[in-house]
Amino acid sequence: MKKLLLILPILIFYFNYKSFCQTDVAGKSCTDCHANLIKQPVVHAAAEDACDNCHVPNGDKHPQAGVKGFSLSEKMPDLCFICHDENTKKHIHPPAEEGECLICHSPHGSANKSLLVNAPPSALCAECHDLDMTNKRIKHKPVEEGNCQLCHDPHQSDFSNYLKEEKPKLCMDCHAKVKLEAGLKNLHPPFDDDCANCHETHSSDNKKLLISKMPGLCFECHDEIQAKIENSSVVHGIINDAKGCANCHSPHASNFDKFLLREEKELCLECHNKTIKTQTRTIPNINKMLKKGNSVHGAIENDGCVVCHNPHASNNPLLLVEPFPSGRYTNGNSEDFELCFSCHDSGLMDNEYGTTDTNFRNGNENLHFFHLKGANARNCNLCHNVHGSVNKHLIADKVRFGNWEMPVKFKVEGNGGSCNTGCHAERKYSRDAPNVVKPKPVRRTTLTARKPLSIPKKTDTLSGKGASVETPAARKAGTTREKPAAKKTPKYNVPQPDIKGVNYRVQFYTSIKPVNINKRMVDVVAKFSKYGIINQPENNLYKYQVGPFTNKREGKKIFESLKAMGYQVMLLEYNDNRRVRILLP
Structure with missing residues (x-):
């Protein structure tokens, strides 16, 4: 019985030998059976040449039908380094350093360039690298195209992050305009150091792939400017524009001080070449002032x-x-x-x-x-x-x-x-001495040098009486005289004003000292006192005003009447509020 138990396994193995072994493969090629391995758009040159470039041949018979793969002739990554250069640079990508080449590459053939096991390359990179770039509004073009290796070497590099070149030279390989800026006189230190000081390298929610919005990005370094702006009552409006500081300054380099885009005056006049309306005022066209000025x-x-x-x-x-x-x-x-x-x-x-x-x-x-x-x-x-x-x-x-x-x-x-x-x-x-030309006018001794204001007698005036006037000479003599008729008597009357109105005021201006005002203006002031309240504003001792008069038409008549009598007058408009000014020497 014991002998039977010993012989039984031998008999089972003998009769089922063909189920464990392949048929004779003598005289055949590996691809006669494994043709699918190299039926790809991209084929590994070693596999296309001969399988035993990488594998150990196993004789005329395949030893085990149920086992995949053949033994490699060398351990990884030494096997790859027989053909490919060994990694010797400062930074080596961990899969390459650990000999895990097959994490990224197919050893026989692939549908992708460089025998990559996945495409595009960014999808392959994302299998290991957690790149938060898909939900950002703006993507760096190489990232958008899935072309990580445009900037990164997937195997080794002497630069951080496996970059192909040091920054900012790497960026300038594509950004030709920026490369030209690098040759200017003054280089912005962050630009000269590393573009990533201000820009995201993969994606961002801000224009130009900026790390944060302007002008906040600039304030991360220029905190003294931020403090100035935050503690000031007036801020240059252009700073809060979308471009912020870049409206006036180059963020990279410039031939001008303070990294200005152009010479200072020229730069200012690029905006101030037109009238600018703000919330509080209108800024005139400064450029026009300078160009037309002598x-x-x-x-x-x-x-x-x-x-x-x-x-x-x-x-x-x-x-x-x-x-x-x-x-x-x-x-x-x-x-x-x-x-x-x-x-x-x-x-x-x-x-x-x-x-x-x-x-x-x-x-x-x-x-x-x-x-x-x-x-x-x-x-x-x-x-x-x-x-x-x-x-x-x-x-x-x-x-x-x-x-x-x-x-x-x-x-x-x-x-x-x-x-x-x-x-x-x-x-x-x-400026000559002796001084014979005085800036102040020669004082008049009488009031006859100007025609007095003549207002026809009418009982509908504020006083309800005829227009008689007391002159300085009459006051001295204790008598009054009837107002002499003007040579040019207006054909209209000034109606009784509505004292509650504010649309019309008659203002008298003179540049002489207050002590002399009554002597010079009594002929005008006395007459207008019958048609309104005369007052002298506290903040202006050189001004008298009469009024108010509500009717624009009648106010204009006053203006025309004074002008006809030889007075230097102005009719001023403040929206719907008009004032008549009488200017006396």
């Missing part, structure tokens, strides 16, 4: 716009670097003009007399002092265009009163000149 402010001509303006932010209006009054009239303090006096001598404003502070003087009387001091002190920009002007000394060609502009007739004559504006009649000045 004179340009020396600060702009020599040093550019940033001498006066901060290009980022400021706590002063108009992005000014130092305080400067924003209105047409000021309190006359030189401290408010720090911007101007950072270049100009403050004696121009503070010294009433002298011959060295300014050439705008009458003898030794400083006419800048005259204009900039006192209760009705003017601002510099009332008379000067601070950027450029068709006139010498940056004198403005127009003076604005509200929404109405009046021409400035300024002349330079010999050692002095003259000025005739809406503020006053023509005044002359001379």
Whole structure:
């Protein structure tokens, strides 16, 4: 029985030998049976040549029918290095270093280039690398095309992340324009170091594959600019534009200071070559001012716009670097003009007399002092265009009163000149001594030099009486006289005004000192006092106003009547609110 048990396995193996062994393969090729291994678009050259380039031949008979594969002639990766160069560089891709070439490559044939087991290459890379690039809005073109090996060497590299070249040279192989920028005078340090300081290499939700949006990206390094902007009341609007800082600065390189895109003044005028409307004001066309001007402010001509303006932010209006009054009239303090006096001598404003502070003087009387001091002190920009002007000394060609502009007739004559504006009649000045040309007008001793305002007698006036007037001479004598009839009596009457209305006011302006106002204006003021309330605003001792009058048509009649009588008058419009101004010398 024991002998039977010993013989039985031998008998079973003998009778089933053919089920464990192949038939005789002598004289046959491997591909006679394994043709499918090399029936691929791309075939491994070693397999196409001879299988025993990699495998150990097993004789005439295949030893086991149920076992796949043949023994390799060498261990991996030494087998591959028989034909392929060995990895010797600083960084070796782990599959290559560990001899796991078959993780990425097929040893016989493949439908993909380089015998890759998957396509596109990015899909193969993603089997091991967790690349968060599919849900981002903008993809780097090589990533979008699945071409990882355009930037990365899949086997080995001397550069980090298995890059084929060091950055930024690698990027410049494709980005030719950026390569040209690398040859400019000033290189932005992040650009010179590594493009990845600012750009994502695979994908991003921001334009240009930026790591974060502008200007926040720039503030990661330039925190001092961020602090300036956050702590300022006025911010340059272009900074919050989609391009942010790149509107003015090159993020890569430039031949100009501060990495500006162009020379500073030229750069500013690219935007300021037209009228710009903001939420609070309208910025005039600065480029037009400079080009049409016979004179340009020396600060702009020599040093550019940033001498006066901060290009980022400021706590002063108009992005000014130092305080400067924003209105047409000021309190006359030189401290408010720090911007101007950072270049100009403050004696121009503070010294009433002298011959060295300014050439705008009458003898030794400083006419800048005259204009900039006192209760009705003017601002510099009332008379000067601070950027450029068709006139010498940056004198403005127009003076604005509200929404109405009046021409400035300024002349330079010999050692002095003259000025005739809406503020006053023509005044002359001379630096010659003795001073015989006074800037102030010769005072009139009587009121007969101008025709008095004649208003026909009517009982529907505010007083309900006829228009009689008390003159200074009559007051002195204790008597009154009837108002003399004007040579040109208007054919219309000024109706009783509605005191509640605000549409019409008649304003009287004079440049003389307040103590003399009544002497010069009594003939006009006395007559208009019958048709409205005369008042003198606290903030302007040189101005009287009468009114209000609600009817535009009747207000225009007042204007025409005064003009016909020889007065220098202006009709100003403030939307629907009109005022008549009478200018007296």
